[in-house]
Amino acid sequence: GAVVSQHPSRVICKSGTSVKIECRSLDFQATTMFWYRQFPKQSLMLMATSNEGSKATYEQGVEKDKFLINHASLTLSTLTVTSAHPEDSSFYICSARAPFMNTEAFFGQGTRLTVV
Amino acid sequence: AQSVTQPDIHITVSEGASLELRCNYSYGATPYLFWYVQSPGQGLQLLLKYFSGDTLVQGIKGFEAEFKRSQSSFNLRKPSVHWSDAAEYFCAVSGFQKLVFGTGTRLLVSP
Numbered sequence: 001g002a003v004v005s006q007h008p009s010r011v012i013c014k015s016g017t018s019v020k021i022e023c024r025s026l027d028f029q030a031t032t033m034f035w036y037r038q039f040p041k042q043s044l045m046l047m048a049t050s051n052e053g054s055k056a057t058y059e060q061g062v063e064k065d066k067f068l069i070n071h072a073s074l075t076l077s078t079l080t081v082t083s084a085h086p087e088d089s090s091f092y093i094c095s096a097r098a099p100f101m102n103t104e105a106f107f108g109q110g111t112r113l114t115v116v
Numbered sequence: 117a118q119s120v121t122q123p124d125i126h127i128t129v130s131e132g133a134s135l136e137l138r139c140n141y142s143y144g145a146t147p148y149l150f151w152y153v154q155s156p157g158q159g160l161q162l163l164l165k166y167f168s169g170d171t172l173v174q175g176i177k178g179f180e181a182e183f184k185r186s187q188s189s190f191n192l193r194k195p196s197v198h199w200s201d202a203a204e205y206f207c208a209v210s211g212f213q214k215l216v217f218g219t220g221t222r223l224l225v226s227p
Contacts (some may be wrong), residue, residue, distance in 0.1 A: 006159070034215065043206065043219045044160075081163040093159055095215070104150075105215050 001061035002028045004096045006108025013115055021079045021111045023094030027071040029074035034041075034105060050077055077113055084115040118143040118209045128224040137192040137221050139181075139207035147159045148210040149190040151181055154220075155227035160206065166190060174190050177201070199225045 003026040013019045023033060032051050036044040050056040050071035058064050068080040077096075081088055082101075091112055094104040121140045128205045129135050141147055148167050152160040171183040174195025180190045190207060207218040 041222075046214060046216065049214065071206045091157075095160075104148075104162070104165060105210070106162075107152075107160040110157070112157065 002026075002096075002098070003104045004030075004094065004106045004108045006094050006111055008111060009109060010112045012112070013113070015085055015115055016083055018080055018082045019084055019113060021081075021092055021094070023077045023079070023096065023108050023112075025096045025098075026076045028082070028096075028098045028100055030077070031074065032097045033071055033077040034068060035077075035079050036093045036094060038110075040091075044093060046047070047079075081113065084113070086115045089113055089115045091109045092101070118147070118211050118214070118216050120207050120209050120216055122205075122207055122218035124221045125219070126222040126224060128226055129224050130201050132196050135192075135194045135197045135201070135223070137207075137223070138203050139190045139218060141190060141207070141209045142188065143209055143211060144221050145211070149153050149181075149183060149189075150208040150210065150215070151179070151192045152206045152208060152217075153177065154206065156204050161224065163192070163205075197223075197225055199227075201225055 005024045007022045035047045038044045047062045048058045050057045050069050052071050056069040071077040093110040095103045095107045119142045150165045151163040154160050163179045164173045166173045166183045173181050179194050204220045206220045
């Protein structure tokens with residue numbers, strides 16, 4: 001099956017700094033990538049959808065200026081949490097989809113972000 | 117907009133017993149339906165999916181699910197649960213773009 005690699009798996013940062021999370025599709029071209037946030041013992045909440053070469057579409061309530069998403073190539077999307085605060089601590093998961101894969105999305109292993 | 121309901125927050129099943137996890141969806145067109153499993157601190161693994169055709173879908177690890185359009189349901193089943201099946205299970209529905217998840221069901225397996 002298709003592989004999506006997410007890096008880093010864990011990161012601890014100081015409040016006020018920015019953190020970048022990478023999501024790569026290793027063996028297919030991902031025209032669409034999704035970013036989710038998951039709070040402990042809760043479901044995955046879609047944050048934004050990004051299509052290669054265009055601006056991301058954010059879900060209602062998600063701050064665009066805080067969660068910067070870049071999808072500059074068909075194999076890489078990045079999520080940057082800017083000026084992170086403790087309430088941004090969460091589990092972030094990306095997924096990727098290719099047009100020939102019949103809407104199936106493949107998931108990265110997630111990134112545990114802790115802001116101290 | 118599509119939505120998914122998983123009415124059971126958690127379920128406890130004895131090892132070796134059968135399992136059924138419920139999932140109801142809402143979507144205006146023919147849905148694409150998925151079941152994923154998540155172990156603590158891990159990403160999601162796809163168990164099975166339904167796009168069209170046979171309404172009984174076989175997946176990995178001995179799981180199956182049945183699509184019932186009349187009931188808007190896509191329940192997950194396994195005839196005999198193993199201790200390693202303890203995890204969080206998510207049902208999801210996909211439209212043209214978005215993949216929307218249910219709230220999840222935590223499966224506990226007792227000896």
